[in-house]
Amino acid sequence: MSDATFGLPVAPAKATPAARHARSEAITAWLLSLPAILSYLLLLLLPTLAAVALAFTDYELGADSVRWIGLENFAELWTDRGFRQSFVNTVFYVGVVTPGSILGALVIALLIEAGVRGRTLFRAVFFLPVVSLTVAMASAWQYLLHPTIGPLNGMLRQLGIAGPAWLSDSGMVMWSLAGIGIWENLGFNLVLFLAGLTAIPRELYAAAEVDGARSAWARFRLVTWPLLGPTTLFVLTITMIRSVRVFDTVKVLTQGGPNKASEVLLHSMYQEGFTFFRLGYSAAITLVFLAIVLALMWLQTRVLDKRVHYG
Amino acid sequence: MTTTFSRRAALLSAGAGLGLLAAPRLLRAQGSTEITVHYAQPYIYKESYDAILAGFARQEPGIKVNFVTTPNYEEGAQLLLRQATTNQLPDLSYQGFNRLRVFAERGIAQDLTPLLAQEGNPAQQGYTPNLLQLAHFGGMQSGLAYAASNPVCFFNADLVKRAGGDPENFPKDWNGVLELAAKIDKLGDGVEGMWFTWSGDDWMFSALLFGHGGRMLNADETDVGFAGAEGLGALTLIDRMVKQGGMPNLTAAAARQAFAAGKLGMIFQTTAQVRGAVASVGKSFDLRTTEMPVIDAQKGRLPTGGAAGMLTAKDPAKRAAAWKFLRYSTGPEGQAMMVQNTGYLPCNQLAIDEDRYLGAFYRENPLFMPAVRQLPISIPWYAFPGSNSVRVTQTMVDNLARIVEQRATPAQVQADMAAEVRRLLPRKS
Numbered sequence: 001m002s003d004a005t006f007g008l009p010v011a012p013a014k015a016t017p018a019a020r021h022a023r024s025e026a027i028t029a030w031l032l033s034l035p036a037i038l039s040y041l042l043l044l045l046l047p048t049l050a051a052v053a054l055a056f057t058d059y060e061l062g063a064d065s066v067r068w069i070g071l072e073n074f075a076e077l078w079t080d081r082g083f084r085q086s087f088v089n090t091v092f093y094v095g096v097v098t099p100g101s102i103l104g105a106l107v108i109a110l111l112i113e114a115g116v117r118g119r120t121l122f123r124a125v126f127f128l129p130v131v132s133l134t135v136a137m138a139s140a141w142q143y144l145l146h147p148t149i150g151p152l153n154g155m156l157r158q159l160g161i162a163g164p165a166w167l168s169d170s171g172m173v174m175w176s177l178a179g180i181g182i183w184e185n186l187g188f189n190l191v192l193f194l195a196g197l198t199a200i201p202r203e204l205y206a207a208a209e210v211d212g213a214r215s216a217w218a219r220f221r222l223v224t225w226p227l228l229g230p231t232t233l234f235v236l237t238i239t240m241i242r243s244v245r246v247f248d249t250v251k252v253l254t255q256g257g258p259n260k261a262s263e264v265l266l267h268s269m270y271q272e273g274f275t276f277f278r279l280g281y282s283a284a285i286t287l288v289f290l291a292i293v294l295a296l297m298w299l300q301t302r303v304l305d306k307r308v309h310y311g
Numbered sequence: 312m313t314t315t316f317s318r319r320a321a322l323l324s325a326g327a328g329l330g331l332l333a334a335p336r337l338l339r340a341q342g343s344t345e346i347t348v349h350y351a352q353p354y355i356y357k358e359s360y361d362a363i364l365a366g367f368a369r370q371e372p373g374i375k376v377n378f379v380t381t382p383n384y385e386e387g388a389q390l391l392l393r394q395a396t397t398n399q400l401p402d403l404s405y406q407g408f409n410r411l412r413v414f415a416e417r418g419i420a421q422d423l424t425p426l427l428a429q430e431g432n433p434a435q436q437g438y439t440p441n442l443l444q445l446a447h448f449g450g451m452q453s454g455l456a457y458a459a460s461n462p463v464c465f466f467n468a469d470l471v472k473r474a475g476g477d478p479e480n481f482p483k484d485w486n487g488v489l490e491l492a493a494k495i496d497k498l499g500d501g502v503e504g505m506w507f508t509w510s511g512d513d514w515m516f517s518a519l520l521f522g523h524g525g526r527m528l529n530a531d532e533t534d535v536g537f538a539g540a541e542g543l544g545a546l547t548l549i550d551r552m553v554k555q556g557g558m559p560n561l562t563a564a565a566a567r568q569a570f571a572a573g574k575l576g577m578i579f580q581t582t583a584q585v586r587g588a589v590a591s592v593g594k595s596f597d598l599r600t601t602e603m604p605v606i607d608a609q610k611g612r613l614p615t616g617g618a619a620g621m622l623t624a625k626d627p628a629k630r631a632a633a634w635k636f637l638r639y640s641t642g643p644e645g646q647a648m649m650v651q652n653t654g655y656l657p658c659n660q661l662a663i664d665e666d667r668y669l670g671a672f673y674r675e676n677p678l679f680m681p682a683v684r685q686l687p688i689s690i691p692w693y694a695f696p697g698s699n700s701v702r703v704t705q706t707m708v709d710n711l712a713r714i715v716e717q718r719a720t721p722a723q724v725q726a727d728m729a730a731e732v733r734r735l736l737p738r739k740s
Contacts, residue, residue: 060698062392064419131375146565148501149572157501165560170716253561257510258712274389277701 044085048290054283061277073284083285086256086263089174090244093264095241096178098187102235104182105189106228108219112190113197123194127187134184138252141180142167167253170261177262180249185242189235196231198223229307237300265289328701334500344632345375345740347401347623349511351387353380354584356405356458356618359652360640366648369739374632384410384618391623395419402624405457408445408617409512411703412694416450420621422451437659444657445691446619454619455641460507460654461613462518462687463602463681464488465570465588466577468597470495470502474576478599485548489556490579495576496557503663504557507565508580509549509711513704515579515710517614517693518603519545519698524610527693528736535736538729544606549714560715567591579603581616582682586654589678602681615689617655656682697737704732 055073059066077083112122129137144152145166153163204223213219220301247266250256256263256271265285273282350356356378364376368546381387384407391414406414416421427433433443438455446454474494482488492504508515513611517527525682528534532534537545552558561569567584570576585600592598605611620637624630639645646662649655651672662668663686673680695703710728712721720725 010713023439061389062395062413063698064417095366142564147559147561148503148565148574154501168562170712170718205548205626221508235486255511257708258560258716259709261712271705273549276699276705277389277392278698278702 012220042309051283051286054280055287057280059280061273061279066280069280071192073281077284077288082260082263083268086265086268087288089261089263090246092174092176093246094240094243096175097181097246098236098239100178100182100184101189101239102232105186105193105235106232106261108186109190109193109197110224111196117244122287123191126190129184130191131139134248137184137188138180138249141249142253145176168258170258173254173258173262177246177249177253181243181246184249185239188242189239192231192235192295193228196228197224200227233304236304237296239294244289244296265292324655339407341495343373343375344628345377346403346631346632346636347377348628348636349379349381349387349390349401351381351384351405351407351618355586355653359458362502362648362652364639364647366644367636370639371632371635374635376636389604391419392417395623400625402622402626403620403637404627405618405620405622406454408456408615408619408692409445409514409694409704411619411621412448412696413620413700415451416696419455420449420451421623422453423455424452424499425473426622427452430638433658437646437661439660441689442660445615445617446621447691448694454621455637456619456658458580458649458653458659459617459639459689460614460655461615461682461685462515462579462585462603463582464577464579464601465584466599466601467570467573467575468599470498470573470576470596474498476702477560478597481599481601482567483602485551485606488604489651490667492552492558492576492704493557501568502573503559503575505552505577506558506561506570506575506579507549507552508563508566508578509715510563510708512724513707514581514614514616514692515548516545516707518579519548519568519606521612521614521690522603522606524607524612527695532665532696533736535732538725542729543721543725546711546714546725548606549711550684550721553715558599558715581678583616583653583655585678594628598678601687609687610671612690613685614692615685616692617658619658647672650679654679656686673689695732695736697735699737703732703735707736 008066015303022293056068056070057066058069059137070150077227108122108126110117113123138221147153147163147165147168150163150166152166164172167173204227205219208219208223213222245266246264247270250262250264250267251270269282269285269289272278272285314463350360360378364378367376368709379390379401381390387404387406388410391400391404391406394431395417400419402470411420427438430436434440443452445456445459446452448454451687460616465480466481468477471478471481471491472490472499476482476494482491487507494504495502496504511528519536520527520541523541523544525539525545526536529534536542562679563580566575566578567580567588570578571588582600588598602690603613620640622633624632624633637670640649641659643659643661643665646657646659647668650657650662650669654676657663657669663683673683694700710731714721714724
């Protein structure tokens with residue numbers, strides 16, 4: 001090993017020194033990555049394959065027999081009102097949280113960047129939701145959004161408006177959860193945007209100004225936005241994946257209710273698998289979830305990546 | 312480890328007779344058994360099990376008990392089902408009443424009838440037929456009830472007085488209750504009249520259904536039992552709570568918070584919440600409890616919530632030891648400790664009847680009394696048959712939400728609920 005890594009000349013027996021060197025380097029490489037490969041196989045690939053296999057069975061926790069049922073679970077998913085609802089709700093959640101938290105983060109990042117004082121303070125303030133525990137924060141939200149004793153509806157009452165039941169009205173609950181989701185993701189996106197902004201060379205702004213981009217909007221459109229491209233793409237993908245994964249707030253605040261109005265994919269999966277013990281069916285939901293996440297990643301690497309990197 | 316040691320002990324004593332110097336130590340090792348006992352919700356039950364274990368250890372010094380806990384019943388059931396497939400079951404597990412049926416039907420819980428029979432007449436030891444029935448599922452005695460609860464009415468006596476009601480003479484029927492709730496609702500300042508715990512599971516709905524004398528499924532469990540007049544009556548009552556009692560659309564947690572904040576006149580929920588309510592209300596208002604309003608004076612019943620211990624040990628020595636622990640925890644001493652540490656209802660008739668066990672406790676804690684007075688009309692929590700046992704309850708709760716949100720009439724909900732539950736029942740050939 002020391003030969004390979006230090007590349008010392010060793011007397012060759014048959015193979016040329018270069019070939020020997022290359023081979024031992026390859027062996028070293030494999031040896032060094034062996035722990036990672038093993039843990040990837042054991043902790044990720046095998047469980048995933050097991051989940052895939054389970055999705056085609058009727059396995060129930062504690063049942064003594066398992067039957068291969070082919071696509072029956074997926075056929076049931078197709079007709080299951082609860083699953084459809086949770087799919088639609090998840091799409092809605094992603095559709096609101098992604099633009100909301102990206103645009104919000106971008107605007108705040110630009111404001112912080114343009115400001116002279118208090119950058120660190122604002123960065124810390126907006127980053128706080130990211131480092132706090134979602135479950136604990138959900139309890140705080142539960143109080144803030146409480147229909148009768150909550151401060152939010154209290155303020156609305158002062159204005160003469162009867163506030164809605166934020167978390168128990170089926171028309172309102174997804175909006176409330178999405179609002180919490182934006183609050184949760186905003187700080188993370190903000191920090192990424194701030195990092196992206198500092199990486200833009202100052203000279204480009206000066207050059208743009210010389211070339212006639214006088215207004216702030218023109219400078220944003222011509223310099224900031226294009227150069228933030230890679231950051232924005234990363235933020236977009238990570239926000240979408242993070243919001244597809246919404247679970248904690250639903251579990252703590254609404255448990256999918258009322259009448260499935262706030263049921264989301266991961267909560268349905270948990271509910272079916274661990275409350276109703278239908279692991280096979282739950283695995284089928286997991287596969288759908290996996291497909292969505294993979295599709296999002298594919299979208300990033302294959303389609304969008306080409307359009308935001310320059311040079 | 313224990314087994315090899317005792318085998319060696321057996322060989323030694325066979326070879327060398329009883330006069331050996333090492334004999335006392337070996338004999339002690341032979342007599343000791345170690346069992347694993349699982350229970351859920353340690354934040355509610357821990358003190359009770361610790362007290363019981365201390366008492367048990369004095370009585371049975373040769374049995375060592377290790378506790379395993381899960382944060383809630385749900386995860387407790389998962390744990391046992393998982394361990395059943397890998398053969399790592401604990402020796403004894405305390406599970407929620409409504410999940411016992413799953414274990415009985417999947418052959419994980421053992422029938423306790425023969426063990427009970429060995430000890431003579433169960434009723435003389437406090438296991439009356441009613442109490443045994445609480446943990447009788449899947450056609451066998453799948454457990455012994457450990458802690459029981461039934462729904463009661465919690466009310467804010469200050470708000471009742473302000474609305475012109477008399478806390479000493481709280482209305483005994485739903486008409487009176489809804490009228491009073493409407494009056495409290497009109498007090499303004501964000502005060503709501505009442506809240507009924509319809510969400511979470513079907514337990515509180517079954518209180519209304521059983522209150523009308525109805526049942527969840529028919530006697531041979533082939534069809535739903537709430538498609539008739541009793542079911543409609545129960546659903547209409549929820550509709551009236553919204554329309555007449557001004558019941559707001561709240562989650563259970565939000566309702567409990569509003570009650571503790573003094574902004575809710577009355578809340579209908581399990582008596583197991585008494586301890587939590589006392590702690591969160593403190594001295595901010597006069598908290599009272601009373602019996603559930605009567606629906607049908609003759610046929611009306613109430614569901615029983617709580618937990619039962621089920622035996623899962625296979626090894627004969629461990630099984631015998633686990634049975635001893637189960638018997639002690641459900642016997643009069645164990646039950647007295649359980650009640651004093653949790654506020655649940657006792658599941659042993661001797662603990663209920665004999666003043667020396669709990670008399671003083673109930674005189675000092677009158678908030679627990681309504682549930683005790685309701686014991687004679689309490690029946691087991693109904694658990695649905697088949698693999699969709701737990702799923703059915705969610706279907707019912709989802710449908711109740713439609714009434715609470717006033718998006719469907721009780722009749723529409725009854726029809727949909729019946730159709731959806733029928734689809735989830737096991738097909739009988």
